[in-house]
Amino acid sequence: MSRAVFDHVEIANRPRRAPRRPAELKLAGGRTIRFPAVMGILNVTPDSFRDGGRYLDAERAVAHGIEMAAEGADIIDVGGESTRPGAHPVETEEELRRVVPVIERLARRLTVPISIDTRKAAVARAALDAGAAIVNDVSALSFDPAMAAVVAKARAAVVLMHMRGVPETMAEMAAYRNVVAEVCRYLRQRVRVALAAGIQASRLIVDPGFGFAKRGEHNLALMRGLPRVAALGYPVLVGFSGKALRLGLKDATARERTARIAAAEVTAVMLGAAILRVHEPGPTAAALKVAASMAAAVRK
Numbered sequence: 390m391s392r393a394v395f396d397h398v399e400i401a402n403r404p405r406r407a408p409r410r411p412a413e414l415k416l417a418g419g420r421t422i423r424f425p426a427v428m429g430i431l432n433v434t435p436d437s438f439r440d441g442g443r444y445l446d447a448e449r450a451v452a453h454g455i456e457m458a459a460e461g462a463d464i465i466d467v468g469g470e471s472t473r474p475g476a477h478p479v480e481t482e483e484e485l486r487r488v489v490p491v492i493e494r495l496a497r498r499l500t501v502p503i504s505i506d507t508r509k510a511a512v513a514r515a516a517l518d519a520g521a522a523i524v525n526d527v528s529a530l531s532f533d534p535a536m537a538a539v540v541a542k543a544r545a546a547v548v549l550m551h552m553r554g555v556p557e558t559m560a561e562m563a564a565y566r567n568v569v570a571e572v573c574r575y576l577r578q579r580v581r582v583a584l585a586a587g588i589q590a591s592r593l594i595v596d597p598g599f600g601f602a603k604r605g606e607h608n609l610a611l612m613r614g615l616p617r618v619a620a621l622g623y624p625v626l627v628g629f630s631g632k633a634l635r636l637g638l639k640d641a642t643a644r645e646r647t648a649r650i651a652a653a654e655v656t657a658v659m660l661g662a663a664i665l666r667v668h669e670p671g672p673t674a675a676a677l678k679v680a681a682s683m684a685a686a687v688r689k
């Protein structure tokens with residue numbers, strides 16, 4: 390979907406210098422992801438926020454990945470380790486056992502790129518060998534010292550996300566003087582690490598890490614600060630589902646949740662987000678389509 394139509398939208402908190410907002414991400418092998426893009430979440434885990442246990446069976450996981458692509462997902466993000474607050478780490482062997490067969494089968498059946506949500510170099514390497522093209526590392530290459538070299542060698546794209554501590558402990562580390570400035574400083578530093586390891590600038594994606602060592606007020610500040618994150622000059626990925634964003638999700642019905650999350654996601658795109666990580670690609674893709682045609686109509 391063309392993202393240029395969002396460009397004229399008046400943005401609060403816009404940095405003085407207009408940011409260079411990349412229009413697309415080029416992947417090794419010639420594939421391109423145009424922004425805004427929808428990343429469908431496929432958690433092959435027993436304990437994830439929302440879909441824990443549902444797709445532990447490889448056949449069901451593959452079927453769900455295919456279904457999400459048909460609904461409008463531009464990327465399928467496969468994860469074998471939950472990173473929700475308090476989640477326990479998973480052994481490498483177990484993570485490999487969960488994700489590799491699913492990625493192999495999805496890569497054969499889908500044209501949309503696959504990303505691997507992992508902090509471990511061995512898992513990333515096996516996933517890239519199995520057909521993934523993007524590494525989604527919530528530790529921004531800091532958990533496993535071998536990760537940066539794996540990404541560089543494969544010429545893969547990589548998501549560098551902000552968090553503090555590890556999922557087991559991160560809730561205690563949610564204290565900031567200026568969360569937007571601190572997140573941007575961290576992401577800049579992780580970009581330097583990625584570039585120094587030989588990862589191409591055109592393959593980098595940054596993510597402020599909604600919900601990772603963040604309380605509700607931090608998530609809201611980051612939403613307002615998205616233009617500043619976008620001003621770093623790299624595509625910005627955001628994931629809202631299950632995160633405290635004062636969307637009134639606690640007592641909402643499933644339909645209300647879907648509508649509220651989609652509204653927040655469209656807002657995020659207007660503020661500079663390029664990739665939305667979602668559990669339900671269909672409603673998000675539909676909301677983006679309407680927002681794009683509205684914006685085009687307004688511009689005429």
Ligand code: HH2
Nearest residue numbers: 432437438471472473548550596599628
């Ligand atoms: N959120 C989760 C996991 N991975 N990756 C990025 N880049 N950004 C995110 O916001 C993000 C992420 C957590 O959400 P979910 O996958 O729904 O749950 P779990 O970690 O329990 O599997």
